[in-house]
Amino acid sequence: MKAIFVHLSGSKRGKTESFTDSKIGIGTDSSCNLRFNLLTDKNTSPLHAEINLKECDYILKDLDSSKGTFVNNRVIKEVVIHDGDLIEFGDNGPRIRFRIKAEEGDVCKPFREMLADSMDLAREPHKGRRLITATSFLKNLLTEAFTQSSFRFKLVTLLIFFLTTVGTGTLFYTIYSSLTETTKRVELLEFESAIGEKIIKDFSKGICLIQCSFSLVDEVSGEPLKAWNSGRLLTNNLTGTGFIISNSGKVLTNRHVVEPGWNQTANFIPTEPGLKPRIEVLRAFFPNVKEPVLLKLEKISEVADVALLSFEPEGMDISVLELDLSGMDAIEGEPVVLLGYPAGMNALFAKTDPDIAKEISKLPFLEAAQELSNHHLIKPISTQGHISDVLNERIIYDALTTVGGSGGPLFNNKGKVIAINYGIFRGFSGANFGVPIKYAIELIEDEKH
Numbered sequence: 001m002k003a004i005f006v007h008l009s010g011s012k013r014g015k016t017e018s019f020t021d022s023k024i025g026i027g028t029d030s031s032c033n034l035r036f037n038l039l040t041d042k043n044t045s046p047l048h049a050e051i052n053l054k055e056c057d058y059i060l061k062d063l064d065s066s067k068g069t070f071v072n073n074r075v076i077k078e079v080v081i082h083d084g085d086l087i088e089f090g091d092n093g094p095r096i097r098f099r100i101k102a103e104e105g106d107v108c109k110p111f112r113e114m115l116a117d118s119m120d121l122a123r124e125p126h127k128g129r130r131l132i133t134a135t136s137f138l139k140n141l142l143t144e145a146f147t148q149s150s151f152r153f154k155l156v157t158l159l160i161f162f163l164t165t166v167g168t169g170t171l172f173y174t175i176y177s178s179l180t181e182t183t184k185r186v187e188l189l190e191f192e193s194a195i196g197e198k199i200i201k202d203f204s205k206g207i208c209l210i211q212c213s214f215s216l217v218d219e220v221s222g223e224p225l226k227a228w229n230s231g232r233l234l235t236n237n238l239t240g241t242g243f244i245i246s247n248s249g250k251v252l253t254n255r256h257v258v259e260p261g262w263n264q265t266a267n268f269i270p271t272e273p274g275l276k277p278r279i280e281v282l283r284a285f286f287p288n289v290k291e292p293v294l295l296k297l298e299k300i301s302e303v304a305d306v307a308l309l310s311f312e313p314e315g316m317d318i319s320v321l322e323l324d325l326s327g328m329d330a331i332e333g334e335p336v337v338l339l340g341y342p343a344g345m346n347a348l349f350a351k352t353d354p355d356i357a358k359e360i361s362k363l364p365f366l367e368a369a370q371e372l373s374n375h376h377l378i379k380p381i382s383t384q385g386h387i388s389d390v391l392n393e394r395i396i397y398d399a400l401t402t403v404g405g406s407g408g409p410l411f412n413n414k415g416k417v418i419a420i421n422y423g424i425f426r427g428f429s430g431a432n433f434g435v436p437i438k439y440a441i442e443l444i445e446d447e448k449h
Contacts, residue, residue: 002101003051003058008086010044010094011037018101024051026089027063036094043067043090051081058100060087067091072201073288074379091376195413199337200382202415206244206319207380208284209341209348210253210295210407211369213237214260216275224278235280236260237365239344241380241408242284242295242309243321243417245444249313251284251295252440253407254305254422258282258297285369285378289316292370299447304393304439305422308447321409324416327438330390331412338399338421338432339380340408345369347404352377380408388431395419395434410434 004018017034025032027048028041036044045065052059061078062069067090069076081087083100213235215224225234240257244250256262260277283292293311300307324330341347345368349357352375360371372378385399397410401421410419419434 001053001056001058003053004099004101005034006097006099008095008097011040012094022053026050027065036089041089041094043093045090048089058098065090067093073376195335195415196337196382196384199411199415200339203243203319203321203339203409203411204380205287205317206321207339207341207408208242208244208251208286208293209344209369209378209380210240210242210257210284211237211281211292211366212240212258212260212279213281213365214277214279217278219274219276225275233280236277239341239404240406241340241404241421243339243407243409244313244318245321245323245440247313247318247320249311250298250444251309251311252409252420253307253309254420254435255300255307256305256422257407258295258307258309259300281366284311285373286316286318287379288376290373292373299443301439301443304435304443306420306435306440306443308440308443322416323437323441324412324414324418325441327436327441329412329414329416330387330395330418330436332387332390334387335413336385336387336397336399336418337411338383338385338397338401338405338408339411340401340405340421342381342383342400342402342405342408344404345372347381348372348377348379381405393436395436396431397434398431401432 002018002020003024004016007013007015007017019033021033024034025047026034026036027046028036028038028044029046032047036048038046043066045063045067047063048065049060049062049069052061057080059078060069060071060076060081062076070088070091071079071081072086073088081098083098085098086095087098088095214237215233215235217224226232227234238257238260240253242251242253242257245252258279260279282295282297284295285292293313293316295309295311298308298310343350349361349372352360352372356375360368360375363371369378383399383401385397387395387397389396395410395418399410401408405421406423408421409417410421412418418437420437420440421432421434423433
């Protein structure tokens with residue numbers, strides 16, 4: 001196999017390098033295979049990282065670099081890298097696109113492909129003759145293993161072949177049936193995992209952390225509550241999640257995120273009689289965008305917990321999410337992926353360095369979010385699960401979330417948004433609720449008219 005590096009920035013911008021070595025040193029030191037310029041690529045350490053080829057996997061390891069190593073905008077210590085991954089050597093350091101090219105004679109065929117090919121080869125000429133089919137399958141699998149696999153896999157395959165050949169014809173059939181079922185399960189698990197990874201990679205940039213700061217106003221006098229000793233305006237704060245649905249900057253979220261006090265069963269923020277909330281600040285932070293954007297409330301639904309917002313996206317690198325316009329892609333038992341900011345900024349604090357988190361947590365609500373953004377710490381959290389029930393007014397699923405995840409998009413296995421997360425089953429973490437996306441589509445259509 002050949003490792004290819006397409007330089008997107010840094011001193012080698014526009015160049016492409018390739019290596020067939022099993023170990024690739026990366027840094028500014030003269031001993032490195034992938035060598036950057038010491039003077040211009042200042043955020044790259046002399047011995048920054050290395051890539052090792054092990055059993056057909058390229059493994060990237062950070063060598064305690066001063067500025068860190070990032071894969072798809074996430075800091076790593078050691079990780080398997082794949083074709084198409086974006087790698088950055090140091091914060092704001094040189095960025096490369098990693099590619100893998102299979103050379104003639106490579107023997108790294110994935111096991112799932114060996115299984116599938118062997119089954120296809122065995123089934124076609126022996127339809128209906130199960131014993132012969134099973135024997136042919138094992139023969140084909142053994143051939144594939146010794147011509148297309150790594151050394152470790154050859155040893156494993158030898159052991160499997162030895163164990164299976166000592167049995168009777170009945171045992172052959174049992175093994176064949178078991179492998180067929182295992183293959184289906186492996187394919188399903190790999191499919192679900194791949195879908196989750198793709199959704200996170202493709203759409204994270206379109207998921208925003210919403211900050212809402214509001215005061216309480218006396219309905220009779222119209223005066224907001226203030227501190228008796230200082231006269232300072234008293235404000236309450238909440239966080240939620242939103243996601244982009246158009247290049248023009250349209251954003252969907254929950255109504256209770258932008259209308260504090262509405263439907264208190266969803267909001268968990270009680271208000272006193274005679275007082276009404278008034279929003280003082282409504283803004284959003286997007287991943288890899290340091291400055292917040294101001295949000296404007298365009299329309300709220302009168303029948304569901306949905307709100308349509310907007311902002312000015314000029315100059316921003318954003319991801320637009322695709323909605324399930326058919327309303328037919330929410331199916332019981334199907335896998336789902338949920339993105340959002342459950343637990344709000346507390347979850348973001350938990351993911352970062354304790355010393356940094358301690359300092360940021362001391363800041364006021366608005367300033368703390370800005371500091372998190374300055375440190376590139378605002379990134380949505382993903383959870384996966386399955387749909388347990390599809391009702392007219394709600395979709396029920398077991399992808400975990402909590403307060404702060406309100407307004408997050410729920411994706412099906414086609415990468416389409418089928419619901420907007422709005423609530424949790426209090427006292428039971430096994431079920432959460434989403435507003436079917438049809439209500440959002442109705443709101444969007446009403447706003448156009």
